[in-house]
Amino acid sequence: MLINTVILFLRDALPIFVLVVYLYVHLQASKYWLALCFIVGAFLNLIYINQIHVIGQWFDGRGIELSLWLSQLFVYLLALILGHRLVYSASSYRYFLYWVAGLMVSLTLVSKGSNFILYFDGYLNQNNVLQSMLLGTFLGLGICFSLATLLYLAAKWLKQQLGPWATWSLILVYVTGQLVNSLPLLVQVDFIDESATAWNSQNFVSNEFEFGHLFSVLFGYQASPSIVQVIVYTLALLMPLAIFYWLNLNSTSHSGNKQ
Amino acid sequence: MIRPIQPIIPVKKLFVITTLAFSLFCHPLLAAVVEYHIQLRNHLFFPSQITIPANKKVKLVIDNQDNTPEEFDSFSLNRDKVIFANNKASIFIGPLEPGKYDFFGEYNPNTARGTVIVEHQKQESPDVN
Numbered sequence: 488m489l490i491n492t493v494i495l496f497l498r499d500a501l502p503i504f505v506l507v508v509y510l511y512v513h514l515q516a517s518k519y520w521l522a523l524c525f526i527v528g529a530f531l532n533l534i535y536i537n538q539i540h541v542i543g544q545w546f547d548g549r550g551i552e553l554s555l556w557l558s559q560l561f562v563y564l565l566a567l568i569l570g571h572r573l574v575y576s577a578s579s580y581r582y583f584l585y586w587v588a589g590l591m592v593s594l595t596l597v598s599k600g601s602n603f604i605l606y607f608d609g610y611l612n613q614n615n616v617l618q619s620m621l622l623g624t625f626l627g628l629g630i631c632f633s634l635a636t637l638l639y640l641a642a643k644w645l646k647q648q649l650g651p652w653a654t655w656s657l658i659l660v661y662v663t664g665q666l667v668n669s670l671p672l673l674v675q676v677d678f679i680d681e682s683a684t685a686w687n688s689q690n691f692v693s694n695e696f697e698f699g700h701l702f703s704v705l706f707g708y709q710a711s712p713s714i715v716q717v718i719v720y721t722l723a724l725l726m727p728l729a730i731f732y733w734l735n736l737n738s739t740s741h742s743g744n745k746q
Numbered sequence: 747m748i749r750p751i752q753p754i755i756p757v758k759k760l761f762v763i764t765t766l767a768f769s770l771f772c773h774p775l776l777a778a779v780v781e782y783h784i785q786l787r788n789h790l791f792f793p794s795q796i797t798i799p800a801n802k803k804v805k806l807v808i809d810n811q812d813n814t815p816e817e818f819d820s821f822s823l824n825r826d827k828v829i830f831a832n833n834k835a836s837i838f839i840g841p842l843e844p845g846k847y848d849f850f851g852e853y854n855p856n857t858a859r860g861t862v863i864v865e866h867q868k869q870e871s872p873d874v875n
Contacts, residue, residue, distance in 0.1 A: 490855075491852065491853060491854075491855060494852075495852070540830065543830075548835075548836060551828070552827075602817070602828070605815050605817075605828055606815075606817075606853055608815075609814040609815040609831065609853065610814060610853065613814070671824045671825065671826070672826075674824075674838070675825050675826075675827060675837045675838055675839070676836075676837075676838065677779075677803075677805075677838040680803075681803065681838075681839075681840065681841060689821075689822070693821065694821045695821050709824070710821070711822070711824070713824075
């Protein structure tokens with residue numbers, strides 16, 4: 488139970504920590520914003536968990552997978568809005584960006600946090616598990632906080648060296664990874680067909696081990712991804728980068744012409 | 747005089763395109779697949795080994811008879827599904843290459859463990875959806 492709890496934290500809590508840290512550095516957000524995100528996210532999470540049996544019955548039993556995948560897609564699209572606002576920066580959009588980022592955190596809390604509630608709700612009532620679960624929670628939270636601190640320092644340094652595009656790129660890599668990792672949800676409920684495996688690096692870095700979990704959270708690492716996942720990953724990562732680079736060049740040349 | 751509005755795409759063409767799109771994208775929803783049933787009792791999978799045919803999509807129906815939820819998880823199958831207490835859940839797997847694919851219950855990984863064995867088969871299971 489101890490190890491399970493730690494692994495659950497690595498798999499489901501770490502993505503929340505990583506996203507919060509990236510957004511916190513990217514937007515130079517306040518602590519009030521952070522607190523508000525967690526309150527709204529926790530509230531939405533409770534509603535989702537409360538209705539999860541109903542949602543599970545939607546679309547012939549495919550409701551949970553579809554809702555989780557849609558939330559990842561929505562988080563990805565919201566990250567694109569953050570990128571778009573970097574091209575056309577305006578001070579009046581500052582609060583709008585806080586809303587966008589807040590929604591991203593809240594949706595991630597719903598999709599990742601629901602697993603926690605199910606786990607703790609199901610097992611806390613059992614005898615002899617409370618101690619190991621609490622210990623696992625402290626260990627898991629410790630690992631998440633340590634990694635989040637390291638990422639915070641790294642992201643801050645990158646932003647100082649390369650500007651806000653660097654932190655936005657980190658966010659894009661993260662959301663792309665999460666989006667691609669949610670594709671098997673559609674395959675497992677037979678919404679899309681399984682495609683052939685692109686490669687197998689289980690012997691190199693397995694998804695079962697700590698580094699596999701960490702890389703999966705940071706950039707969507709899969710030891711045996713399907714060809715569809717590789718294609719979607721490449722397109723979802725490179726297309727926004729290319730489009731925003733081109734838009735940035737255009738807006739710079741336009742502002743240069745006006746002067 | 748008002749001229750009737752001509753549709754950009756003729757209705758017949760639209761029908762053909764829609765039918766083609768439906769048959770392409772909804773093909774997995776309509777295809778018949780073989781079902782395999784697994785029970786979860788006292789945090790153990792029964793049977794803990796199932797053999798399925800190679801290169802075919804199959805449906806695993808997992809019946810959680812415990813009073814606690816469990817998460818069916820497999821790194822090699824790339825599957826991850828919560829099964830509520832005293833509930834059933836379905837997961838589609840395959841087409842797969844011959845080999846062994848381990849799965850486990852994420853909340854009880856020490857006890858709830860199993861293997862999907864994929865091999866070339868001549869006969870199919872009679873339990874067809």
